[in-house]
Amino acid sequence: MPITRPRQLAMIIPRSLRVLVAAIGAVTLGTGVAVPPALAAPTVIPIAGGYTTAQDDLITMQLTTTVDARPAGGSSTAPLRIRYTFSPALVAGSGPFGAGDTFASYAPVQKITIEVGDQCVSTGGTGTYILVLDGAGDPPIDSYAVVADATEGAVFSGKLLGKEVGFSRILLEDTQAGMFSDTSLPLSAGFAAASDFQQTVVLLANPPSDLPIRLITPPTGYVLTVVDPVAEIEDTRDRVVAAHLSDGLEAALLAQIAQDWLEDDIPTNDHRTRSMLETFIALVNAQAGEKIPTATAVKLVAQANAAISQLPSSNCP
Structure with a gap:
């Protein structure tokens, strides 16, 4: 009614x-x-x-x-x-x-x-x-x-x-x-x-x-x-590059944070970006203290979480 x-x-x-x-x-x-x-x-x-x-x-x-x-x-x-x-x-x-x-x-x-x-x-x-x-x-x-x-x-x-x-x-x-x-x-x-x-x-x-x-x-x-989740993702990418990680690890991380998907207003792209940021965080945490210095890992995770906090939830139509 x-x-x-x-x-x-x-x-x-x-x-x-x-x-x-x-x-x-x-x-x-x-x-x-x-x-x-x-x-x-x-x-x-x-x-x-x-x-x-x-x-x-x-x-x-x-x-x-x-x-x-x-x-x-x-x-x-x-x-x-x-x-x-x-x-x-x-x-x-x-x-x-x-x-x-x-x-x-x-x-x-x-x-x-x-x-x-x-x-x-x-x-x-x-x-x-x-x-x-x-x-x-x-x-x-x-x-x-x-x-x-x-x-x-x-x-x-x-x-x-x-x-x-x-x-x-x-x-x-x-x-x-x-x-x-x-x-x-x-x-x-x-x-x-x-x-x-x-x-x-x-x-x-x-x-x-x-x-x-x-x-x-x-x-x-x-x-x-x-x-501005696009800006947050761009900053995250810059942090990854500045960390001077191994080529293979850097490429794997950057593949999860392709901010160009957010340049339109398609909800499924927002949801896909959220999912890939979550994968990025999991990859960083898995290598923290080993291939990624702990302090660097903490900053990368915080930056990715900041981007996630600016995206609609996965339940949004």
């Missing part, structure tokens, strides 16, 4: 969204929940509609934290990881909220993966956007949100905790309004250090009820980073 918009929004509207509603006007849906007109009449944005850029130019950010998954049968501190990839050339106003003096929405997000424990769903394109608020409202607030909404056309592949996903949102707020100096699209994660509130929400379908199951993160204890 799909998640209905009025009840969904009634449970997730943060102060930053209320500020946005006040800034651009609103309409009222059936339960009296006010939402911007652009959300009341969904805007369909094709995946290539908001930008023109090469794959190599895309940026991937990753939020890691924990979520209380007990409402869906999980643990109270289930690991949560959300990765999202977008173009730095997205145009302000291309998202469903448009743009104004104190806010700008950007769409689409090319890909979003949501992992709870060892389960994963993915989405991207229509129904996804990034929203930036700078000094909006009274008192002013800065805010950053990454949203995927099935009611706006987002299609989620896979299930979390055996249930379909209808909505996800990363939200960072700074009530001191010092996080941003304008509404430009952030291309690095440094702004997150100024946030004083974080709330990530994932809504799961809960048939036969039309009320979704809410998975909500604690307001603190999260990390937002820019991830």
Whole structure:
């Protein structure tokens, strides 16, 4: 059963969204929940509609934290990881909220993966956007949100905790309004250090009820980073070459870390790369203290694990 918009929004509207509603006007849906007109009449944005850029130019950010998954049968501190990839050339106003003096929405997000424990769903394109608020409202607030909404056309592949996903949102707020100096699209994660509130929400379908199951993160204890597994693999290759190992061993190790498989957006290539990095680690550990100095082996394993941590899990569609 799909998640209905009025009840969904009634449970997730943060102060930053209320500020946005006040800034651009609103309409009222059936339960009296006010939402911007652009959300009341969904805007369909094709995946290539908001930008023109090469794959190599895309940026991937990753939020890691924990979520209380007990409402869906999980643990109270289930690991949560959300990765999202977008173009730095997205145009302000291309998202469903448009743009104004104190806010700008950007769409689409090319890909979003949501992992709870060892389960994963993915989405991207229509129904996804990034929203930036700078000094909006009274008192002013800065805010950053990454949203995927099935009611706006987002299609989620896979299930979390055996249930379909209808909505996800990363939200960072700074009530001191010092996080941003304008509404430009952030291309690095440094702004997150100024946030004083974080709330990530994932809504799961809960048939036969039309009320979704809410998975909500604690307001603190999260990390937002820019991830680049290709760069990590390149650094690992450089470390292998710099170690001056025997030709045969060097060739065997380098064969496991061919980063060119990651230059596209094919999930099976991500999975294959993860598997080969794991093989690389096993080879290094097998030779540690013998053909590979222990200190060198420790560094190689750490670098490979860093690359693995930036890849989607093998369960991601």
